[in-house]
Amino acid sequence: MDAETLHRWQERQLIYQVNYVYESSPFYKWFYQRHRVDIGKVTSMEQFQQRIPIVRKDDLREYQELTGDPYAGLCCVPREQLVHTWVSSGTTGMPTLGGYTREDMAIAIEVYARNAYGSGLYRPGMRMLCSTAAWHWISPLYWGMTRRLGLRPVVASFQHPNRLERLIWLMERFQPEMLISVSSELTTLIPHKLMEMNLNPQNVLKYIQLVVPNGEPLTPERKRLIKTYWGEHVQIQETAGSGAGESFAWARTTLCPEHDGGHLWGDIIFPEIVDPDTGRVLPNGEWGEFVSTHLVTRGMPYIRFGTEDISRLLDVACPRLAHPVADTIIGRTGWRAKVNGNTIVPFDVEVILQRHKETEKAQFCIRNYLNQRSLHLDVVYDEHRTADPEELRQRLIRELREAFGVDVKLRWVREEDIPRHVHHKLIKFVHTKQDESEADISERS
Amino acid sequence: MNMSEVWQEWQRMQWMSLQRQFLYVKHLSPFYREKFRDISDVRTPDDWRDVPVTRKQELTAAYENDPDIFGGRLCIREKDLAYAHDIHDPYSPHPPLMVGYSLTDKENVVRYLVDAFRAMDIANGEVMQVQGFNNEALSNFCILNISGTGSYSSPTVTDLMGLQTVGLDISPREARRTYHTAKLLKPETILTNVRHLRALQTLLEQHGERLGDLRYQKVVLRIQEDDEEHPLAETRQQLIRQGVDEVYYLLYVPEALLFATECAYQDGFHFPEEEFFLEVTSEDGQALPVGEWGTLTITNLFHAATPLLRYQTRFQAKLQPQPCRCGRLAFSIGGGFA
Numbered sequence: 001m002d003a004e005t006l007h008r009w010q011e012r013q014l015i016y017q018v019n020y021v022y023e024s025s026p027f028y029k030w031f032y033q034r035h036r037v038d039i040g041k042v043t044s045m046e047q048f049q050q051r052i053p054i055v056r057k058d059d060l061r062e063y064q065e066l067t068g069d070p071y072a073g074l075c076c077v078p079r080e081q082l083v084h085t086w087v088s089s090g091t092t093g094m095p096t097l098g099g100y101t102r103e104d105m106a107i108a109i110e111v112y113a114r115n116a117y118g119s120g121l122y123r124p125g126m127r128m129l130c131s132t133a134a135w136h137w138i139s140p141l142y143w144g145m146t147r148r149l150g151l152r153p154v155v156a157s158f159q160h161p162n163r164l165e166r167l168i169w170l171m172e173r174f175q176p177e178m179l180i181s182v183s184s185e186l187t188t189l190i191p192h193k194l195m196e197m198n199l200n201p202q203n204v205l206k207y208i209q210l211v212v213p214n215g216e217p218l219t220p221e222r223k224r225l226i227k228t229y230w231g232e233h234v235q236i237q238e239t240a241g242s243g244a245g246e247s248f249a250w251a252r253t254t255l256c257p258e259h260d261g262g263h264l265w266g267d268i269i270f271p272e273i274v275d276p277d278t279g280r281v282l283p284n285g286e287w288g289e290f291v292s293t294h295l296v297t298r299g300m301p302y303i304r305f306g307t308e309d310i311s312r313l314l315d316v317a318c319p320r321l322a323h324p325v326a327d328t329i330i331g332r333t334g335w336r337a338k339v340n341g342n343t344i345v346p347f348d349v350e351v352i353l354q355r356h357k358e359t360e361k362a363q364f365c366i367r368n369y370l371n372q373r374s375l376h377l378d379v380v381y382d383e384h385r386t387a388d389p390e391e392l393r394q395r396l397i398r399e400l401r402e403a404f405g406v407d408v409k410l411r412w413v414r415e416e417d418i419p420r421h422v423h424h425k426l427i428k429f430v431h432t433k434q435d436e437s438e439a440d441i442s443e444r445s
Numbered sequence: 446m447n448m449s450e451v452w453q454e455w456q457r458m459q460w461m462s463l464q465r466q467f468l469y470v471k472h473l474s475p476f477y478r479e480k481f482r483d484i485s486d487v488r489t490p491d492d493w494r495d496v497p498v499t500r501k502q503e504l505t506a507a508y509e510n511d512p513d514i515f516g517g518r519l520c521i522r523e524k525d526l527a528y529a530h531d532i533h534d535p536y537s538p539h540p541p542l543m544v545g546y547s548l549t550d551k552e553n554v555v556r557y558l559v560d561a562f563r564a565m566d567i568a569n570g571e572v573m574q575v576q577g578f579n580n581e582a583l584s585n586f587c588i589l590n591i592s593g594t595g596s597y598s599s600p601t602v603t604d605l606m607g608l609q610t611v612g613l614d615i616s617p618r619e620a621r622r623t624y625h626t627a628k629l630l631k632p633e634t635i636l637t638n639v640r641h642l643r644a645l646q647t648l649l650e651q652h653g654e655r656l657g658d659l660r661y662q663k664v665v666l667r668i669q670e671d672d673e674e675h676p677l678a679e680t681r682q683q684l685i686r687q688g689v690d691e692v693y694y695l696l697y698v699p700e701a702l703l704f705a706t707e708c709a710y711q712d713g714f715h716f717p718e719e720e721f722f723l724e725v726t727s728e729d730g731q732a733l734p735v736g737e738w739g740t741l742t743i744t745n746l747f748h749a750a751t752p753l754l755r756y757q758t759r760f761q762a763k764l765q766p767q768p769c770r771c772g773r774l775a776f777s778i779g780g781g782f783a
Binding site: 064070079080082083084085086087097125131132136139143147152153154155156166169170173174 | 508512513514523524526528529530531540541570579580588598603604607609610611612613622625626629630631
């Protein structure tokens with residue numbers, strides 16, 4: 001599909017979908033009437049971007065509370081047609097429900113299969129070790145992709161730092177060529193555990209050709225560490241940052257050998273990047289909130305849904321595909337610490353922590369205070385690799401100060417002091433809702 | 446015909462399948478070839494008594510001899526495996542026990558699970574919370590989790606019964622998600638275990654609520670070998686006092702793909718009689734008569750991928766000497782569950 005055909009397709013589908021959801025979904029009818037949207041006037045892509053308001057999770061929660069509808073009024077088909085209902089991870093608040101019709105699931109699997117095959121890294125017969133959670137929306141998609149591509153799968157226990165030995169045992173025995181849905185934290189913890197067991201990581205992990213981390217965006221340092229510990233030959237297919245998985249499922253990028261960033265399938269979703277504070281559509285190259293519109297979904301379509309993920313679209317003239325190109329996701333819009341006019345996201349902190357072997361696991365949390373004049377960090381250091389914690393603390397503070405131009409308050413904490421949403425996800429940002437002047441910033445460890 | 450004769454009659458009917466399964470595993474599984482090296486065939490029911498039982502420790506010890514993940518138990522080509530996973534048991538020793546199944550294995554289980562669900566009065570179209578782990582047969586056969594859609598796999602219980610299921614993690618720390626989805630979806634049934642239910646009850650107490658406020662009509666409680674033991678009848682009464690209409694138990698031995706369930710009369714566990722050969726054995730593996738307590742021992746007659754023969758579980762059980770009012774064979778479990 002060339003760029004012009006793709007544009008025509010997107011425009012036609014955008015108009016169609018807006019009319020479809022207005023007629024079929026109680027939420028969209030309520031939402032558009034509330035925003036006085038005249039659906040009849042949405043006749044072009046420009047009109048769509050000007051007239052259709054961005055849907056936020058809070059809008060869905062408000063509608064859910066108003067009506068008691070478990071699907072927040074998004075369902076455009078009778079509920080019996082939803083073959084799978086799942087719950088969000090609750091990363092950004094109270095869990096929400098999502099659902100697939102059989103056809104929608106086939107489309108989502110199509111996205112995954114295209115991404116996998118198109119990357120050139122998946123081929124029939126490859127052995128795959130996969131660990132996803134029972135409730136997770138991604139499970140059936142990986143599985144459909146697996147069957148479609150003829151991979152050989154083993155499902156492992158759900159990933160958790162305390163189940164590393166089991167995962168390592170499986171890797172030694174099964175010798176998988178791909179490791180799917182491993183948390184970015186585990187990509188560092190696995191080689192560390194191997195070294196603790198007096199095993200050479202590269203010997204155990206030598207079969208792995210492809211790592212597909214989930215959960216959080218990978219910093220360049222994390223990618224470098226994967227290459228260092230897992231082997232230079234290992235390819236990393238980044239899929240992280242699916243904060244609003246239900247909408248982003250359709251928007252996974254595929255690697256492209258021609259350029260940085262990955263392609264989004266423009267015949268399935270329409271991507272935009274907007275200013276998270278004003279909603280203004282940003283040009284390619286600028287970082288902002290990723291907003292997603294489903295072009296073909298029938299069950300629970302998301303139309304101009306604010307994913308809360310921070311990313312950017314890239315201006316790339318790819319010789320292979322006309323589909324839009326997106327950069328990596330570097331954080332969430334709600335996870336921005338503002339200190340003396342500077343905006344800092346966990347991704348920025350992680351990059352610096354991973355430069356130091358004592359903190360390369362990057363287990364940390366930003367504590368956000370009202371009226372703060374310093375960046376507040378809780379950080380875990382590796383006891384086996386740290387000779388002088390105070391010296392390390394001063395070193396990190398110096399580097400963080402230089403990078404962000406703000407005062408930094410860093411305290412050491414234990415690993416269990418860093419909160420987790422779910423087993424595999426650290427909470428790297430906490431709004432304390434306290435004024436900085438009243439905060440207790442004493443050291444815990 | 447007394448009940449003892451009924452069991453014997455059933456065992457006679459299973460005889461052909463038993464012989465076939467014995468030859469199947471002996472020829473295709475390196476683990477069983479070695480284990481049964483002194484037994485050429487089982488020609489009579491008396492020969493069956495000489496077949497040694499299989500214990501969990503043997504299965505994990507076999508990893509020493511066989512470098513694959515199944516310890517030499519895989520009977521089909523690896524590429525024909527639809528699924529393989531470790532048994533998700535947080536208390537089990539390392540290394541984990543693995544189970545694999547083909548699509549035909551899955552179809553068999555799904556078919557008999559549908560019968561079991563119907564016997565527990567679960568109706569087509571019901572909304573149901575199914576709690577489990579991704580790496581286990583029960584949730585994967587019930588919901589469309591890794592089983593995929595009809596285009597990529599055979600149907601699940603959800604498909605065949607038109608249920609509206611929501612898959613949830615059974616870990617107690619996930620009780621919050623169970624609570625919220627119950628509030629949103631108002632499910633008629635929850636399939637869970639006692640540990641999770643207790644965590645849910647604690648959460649409910651914090652909200653000033655009790656289990657009855659979630660309006661479950663049915664609670665189906667899974668029981669696994671390593672679960673915390675609790676007296677079944679007492680737990681059932683406690684839950685009913687808290688406002689649940691009905692409580693059923695589902696006994697689950699994942700490595701043998703056995704799901705034994707109660708019927709509406711709740712007088713013992715039923716199992717798919719055509720798919721399994723069940724015995725109660727003494728510690729040394731001798732079959733015990735109907736009505737005597739011993740160890741539940743399972744032979745799976747349909748499992749093609751990683752079958753188990755005379756697998757001695759850790760459940761104390763007895764084959765019931767009285768017929769269930771529904772007319773099916775049943776067994777009871779004892780020990781800490783009595």
